Amino acid sequence: MHVELDQLGDALEFNARNASGYDFSLTSDPDGDGVSPMEMVALGLGGCSSIDILSILEKQRQPVEQFSVDVDAVRADDQVPAVFTRMHVHYEIDGEVEPEKVRRAVELSLEKYCSVSHMLESTVTISYAFTVNGTEYDGAIREAAE
Numbered sequence: 001m002h003v004e005l006d007q008l009g010d011a012l013e014f015n016a017r018n019a020s021g022y023d024f025s026l027t028s029d030p031d032g033d034g035v036s037p038m039e040m041v042a043l044g045l046g047g048c049s050s051i052d053i054l055s056i057l058e059k060q061r062q063p064v065e066q067f068s069v070d071v072d073a074v075r076a077d078d079q080v081p082a083v084f085t086r087m088h089v090h091y092e093i094d095g096e097v098e099p100e101k102v103r104r105a106v107e108l109s110l111e112k113y114c115s116v117s118h119m120l121e122s123t124v125t126i127s128y129a130f131t132v133n134g135t136e137y138d139g140a141i142r143e144a145a146e
Helices: 039-061 099-115 114-121
Strands: 005-006 013-018 023-027 065-074 084-093 123-133 135-142
Touching: 005 084, 005 099, 039 065, 039 084, 039 099, 039 114, 099 114, 099 135
Parallel strands: 084 123
Antiparallel strands: 005 013, 013 023, 065 084, 123 135
């Protein structure tokens, strides 16, 4: 894997590029144009697990019509670096899918397949919930390893 970052002027903002040439903005300014490094970590968890979940549901012949994910993350405010301590992921799915198959797909992703989840597991408590066709289901909480 290879990524590049080029500073924009003298600000703490960068043009970031992945190996396939996709460009995006990276910034430290919460009001700036771009994504912060910590937002990228949260996006990584949401994206990694979503790819797993959709792949698993496809293999289970569960037709997904609409899929979205929200990630809420809490950072330690009493330490430097201010790492994430808790993350909650909420998946919203519409289609002819069985809720228990969705639950199993989410658990397989977060506990077995998602590389980002595994990288975070020693420091972050990760919880999840999901909604299928408007009905919300509670998920599990995986405490951070101590």
